[in-house]
Amino acid sequence: MARGTSRAQPGVVQPTHDISRSVLASGWRRSPRGHLALVLVLLSPLVALAREETRTPVTRAAPASALPTDATLEQLLAEALEARPELRQAEAQVRAARERVPQAGALPDPVLQVGIQNDGFDGLMIGEMEGSYISIMASQALPFPGKRALRTEVARLGATAVSARVARARLSIEAEVRRGYLDLLLTRERLVLLDRLQALWKQSADMARIRYETGEGAQSDLLRAQLELNRLRQRQLALRAEERVRVQSLNRQSGRPLDEPLPTTTRVRDVGVPELGDREAAERDSLERSPELAERRALMAQAEQQMALARRERLPDFTVSAGVMPRGGDFPPMWQASVGVNLPVFSGRMRSRVVAESGAQTESTTHAVAALEQDLRLRVRERLIALEALRDTVAIYRDGLLMQSAATAESTLTQYRVGRASFASVLEANTGIIRDEEDYLRTLVDAQRLAIAQAEVSLEPVASMGGGGQGAGGMPGAGSAPSASARGAAPAGSAPGAAPSTSSSMSGM
Known part of the structure; x- marks a missing residue:
């Protein structure tokens, strides 16, 4: 920067160096009036700046x-x-x-079984013996009513949190x-x-x-x-x-x-x-x-929904099966239908612990919300x-x-x-x-x-x-709040490449 110049800034009064030089050259040695003029020239930018601030x-x-x-x-x-x-x-x-929400409420895949029942080991007796036939069976597991809806709601709330x-x-x-x-x-x-x-x-x-x-x-x-x-x-x-x-x-x-x-x-x-x-x-x-x-x-x-789901999980699920058994020959085909239910013999104790865990988790999140508020x-x-x-x-x-x-x-x-x-x-x-x-x-x-x-x-x-x-x-x-997402699962904390802190000061200023 050249001597006697400074950056122009809108609204900022700049020093008048030409006037100050003339006062230095002619007014210093002549009279006290020249001395006062020099002082006023030196201070005029600062006084103008202060007046600008007080007027605003x-x-x-x-x-x-x-x-x-x-x-x-x-x-x-x-x-x-x-x-x-x-x-x-x-x-x-x-x-x-969000893609996990429909997965949570989906039914399990059905099971298809194909089998054969035969009388003796000397050959296939289908169509010749009444007890020999081919079996085609299909079965579908059905959760207890309400379980799928609760699982879907749990997944939906998880997506909302994310x-x-x-x-x-x-x-x-x-x-x-x-x-x-x-x-x-x-x-x-x-x-x-x-x-x-x-x-x-x-x-x-x-x-x-x-x-x-x-x-x-x-x-x-x-x-x-x-x-x-x-x-x-x-x-x-x-x-x-x-x-x-x-x-x-x-x-x-x-x-x-x-x-x-x-x-x-x-x-x-x-x-x-x-x-x-x-x-x-x-x-x-x-x-x-x-x-x-x-x-x-x-x-x-x-x-809360997980606790409700944990209670409902103690209820048994069902399995529905149906099948047909062609016997060939003059024998009419047979069919079969059945309904099964889970017996909570070994899982009953585990389910009670799951309910207790869900209750404790609900209490924890409730207190977390209150603390955050x-x-x-x-x-x-x-x-x-x-x-x-x-x-x-x-x-x-x-x-x-x-x-x-x-x-x-x-x-x-x-x-x-x-x-x-x-x-x-x-x-x-x-x-x-x-x-x-x-x-x-x-x-x-x-x-x-x-x-x-x-x-x-x-x-x-x-x-x-x-x-x-x-x-x-x-x-x-x-500054910024803790955030895993905006800081790259860190800021929006310190941004990568962040500039030096504004706390640095100009010594001598």
Whole structure:
């Protein structure tokens, strides 16, 4: 990047380097008015930025069911749902489970027997002896009435439970793409902040150089400014590498070539603070849409049907047989019909254990459903509490903190000019507002991640918040829910090729 330039970003005031150079050249040595003009030129981008934030009201994003999006994100989501093998895997598992339903209620195959009965061993006596004949017998086993229907229902409920994995895969894939896109936006906006900080360092280095040339400042101030410029270049390289990794991760998630560029027009500050609605509505939404809860409820119903089937299995099955015996000659053919029934002599004790096992399984799944409902309500309340704290934090940034940071930087530069502040204070003041804005952006990202987790119906807990001022990256608890289907029977957990965590911070910012 050329000296004195920075990335253009919509809505961001850029430093006016031509004006600053003219002030440095002509106003520094002439009068205190020139000194004040230099300070105002250096701080004008930051003050304008702070005023922009304070003029902009806190926007409320759409509910979790309608998360903010743009054309690029919509395309990524559509391609991810089309290309992800995890979703195809879950759909194949559902098809396999549904194919088991008609199998469960099918009758066993009939048995066909062909035989011969003959008098003596000297030759075939069919048609000559009354007791000699050919027999053709068919038999069919018939389960006790109601068993087939129960077996079919058990298999159907099992398929219903498996089908919840498709819903989990879709929710988790969408959440994974949204989080990756949000991280990409944050990384690119951090690069813009870093460019702006680099411009401020260059201006501060010019100030330190002029003070040193006029004998009013120390050479160490100039060396310190040059040192920080080199450190900024290192951080720029790291952030640009992180940007490439995030682009490749999103491309992998959507089935694109890894190096295909992803242009973005949305800024983190544009997405606003989401609104999850009132507690009762959010809890009801989670209970209705949770794939895990739907799966466990299907398993609970399946366990109840299995217990009913286990009781009915103690009843005997029937076998119906019929046959005809042609005897040949002048002898009329004979026929036979019979009905058999199973005698539970040895299986009776086993059947009672099967009933007891089914009862215990039903009780277990009932408690599992109750526990999951409690977890879902807890996660919703955790997200609502965390989101309220983040919303208040954003208000603090917009209502005063950014303006106060800009005013502090302006005051420190003025005091440095008259010798009442050290250059270290100037350096800290120059980076303070950039650091505050980065923390402000991270707070917005954390809020959006909570909304994404709510839309995903995530079961992952919300981690404790360290506060925006600490530069805590994405909240771990605002991530993804455990899912075997969307993670390749792992995320929608960490996605393969996932980008580095957003918790990495810019040292010195």
